[in-house]
Amino acid sequence: MTETPEILSTTTRPARPVRQLLAASVGNAVEWYDWYAYTFLATYIADQVFPKSADNSLVPLLSTFAVFAVGFFMRPVGGLLMGAVADRRGRRTALTVTILLMGGSSLLVGLTPTYAAAGVLAPVVLVLARLLQGLSVGGEFAASTTFLVESAGPGRRGLFSSFQYVSTSIGQLTASGVAALLVSTLTEGQMDGWGWRVPFLAGALLSLVGFWIRQGAQETRETRGPRPGLFDALRHHPRQSLLICGITAGGTLAYYTWTSYLPTYAELNTGIDKSDALLAGTLSLAFFALLQPVGGLLSDRFGRKPLLLFFGLGFALLSVPLLHGLTGSFVSLLLTQCAGMVLLTGFTSISAAVNAEVFPARVRAAGIGFPYSLTVALFGGTAPYMGTLFKELGHSGIFPWYVAALCVVSSVVYLRLPESAHRELER
Structure with missing residues (x-):
């Protein structure tokens, strides 16, 4: 046999x-x-x-x-x-x-x-x-x-x-x-x-x-023997798949709110000039890019959980005052966006590492890819729609609470997440 x-x-x-x-x-x-x-x-x-x-x-x-x-x-x-x-x-x-x-x-x-x-x-x-x-x-x-x-x-x-x-x-x-x-x-x-x-x-x-450029890169994984099936990650690691959803939900909503929707939100709710809103968005995005390596280095030194909780609890507590405090001025919007970018860095700078540390190498890419992208589609991609919907219903003030509530949910996940920064990556 x-x-x-x-x-x-x-x-x-x-x-x-x-x-x-x-x-x-x-x-x-x-x-x-x-x-x-x-x-x-x-x-x-x-x-x-x-x-x-x-x-x-x-x-x-x-x-x-x-x-x-x-x-x-x-x-x-x-x-x-x-x-x-x-x-x-x-x-x-x-x-x-x-x-x-x-x-x-x-x-x-x-x-x-x-x-x-x-x-x-x-x-x-x-x-x-x-x-x-x-x-x-x-x-x-x-x-x-x-x-x-x-x-x-x-x-x-x-x-x-x-x-x-x-x-x-x-x-x-x-x-x-x-x-x-x-x-x-x-x-x-x-x-x-x-x-x-x-x-x-x-x-x-x-x-x-x-x-x-990618043709000159070195492969990081080689497999011999039976290859994993399309749904192996979901079938054999359901808990990890749900964990990716919980880790991502608050982060993707906050990300798309602050990097894509906030200029429009400010236009709808404060009447700020469109050119000022776009300029504030561009400057804050450049600031955000510069922050990312800082967040990554801090997580390598002090761990992933402190940064994730900094993000999750920070948005849970500050989303409402930050968004409700917006005025029609350029400076107000720029400061609000930059403050959110600092908090957001606690999630974005390390989300790739946190996700990769959840799954074993054999199903790591598919294990991350499906639940992460599904969560982004459900919560990140719908952020502008939800914000506009609340405005049309005459309840624009609810949207900041929606962002805060989802960040509370993710913060609960972060609290229960084992620290993985200083562990060897499962190979």
Whole structure:
């Protein structure tokens, strides 16, 4: 009788950690540049692909579906599928697939025909591109999280983890800067005609650069014997999967509230000028990126739990006074955003390390990818919608309490979480 071969799963610490850090960070920045470029240019895309004058009732329906649902709700699928690729075929393979997916989807957005030229085919092409973008971004977090943390040297997992959000912020800032530059230098007619396509075509080229850099990275995990199944992490580690949801819920809501929605929240509730709101958002995001390595280093020295509790309890106590204290001035918004960024760093700078330390190497990427991306879709992706909904119902003051309440839930999880900073990473 033939015995089933023993599963031999090992993660190896690469000899060139800085190259590993660069490979993960550059690729991640490109991924998020492409993702956010769509957000910043959505108005121009909608005018060309989903014209208000269209008689076909499918068009506004597809528009809503594409903009609000497809991207975020494909991310859990991407986290599961690309996480499985990372666990079965290696982290570098998954990172290669995700950046090629994002480059292809960015190219597809850039080449999407207008509704006037192609009719209903135009929104269908855009929906397909957004599907691929969501798949790619969900998979990117799963693969790059494990890759970054497994590449770190002794006592440096928190520091390496922090570059997940450093690179995300760089991608977001770059997309914002490119969009602002185009809008300020091109006429309205040029932006409508071809200008909105430029960032996506550039993103496709940048993806090739990221692909080239990642080709030189060293694999952090090699597996011989039976490979894990698609749902092995959920089946064999249900507690850890729920733990990822609890760790992430408050953090993702606070992150999307403070980094994406707060300028809009301030406009709706204080009447602040839109240009001032966008400038405050940009400056605070740059400040946020600089804070991340500091948080990572502190967690390597003092542990993960103190930073997580600093974030969770800080937002639980201060979300309401910070958001209720907003006035219509630029300084008020900037200080509120920066204060939130300091608190938020307690979560973002180490979330990759905390998540990776929860699962064994064999199912680490898929184990992180699905529950994390699902939680982001449920709570992070819906943050702007919930804030706007409360405003429309005449109860805008409830939204800060909603943020605080979810951060209380996550804080309870952090209190019960065993300290993992100074343990050897399970390999």
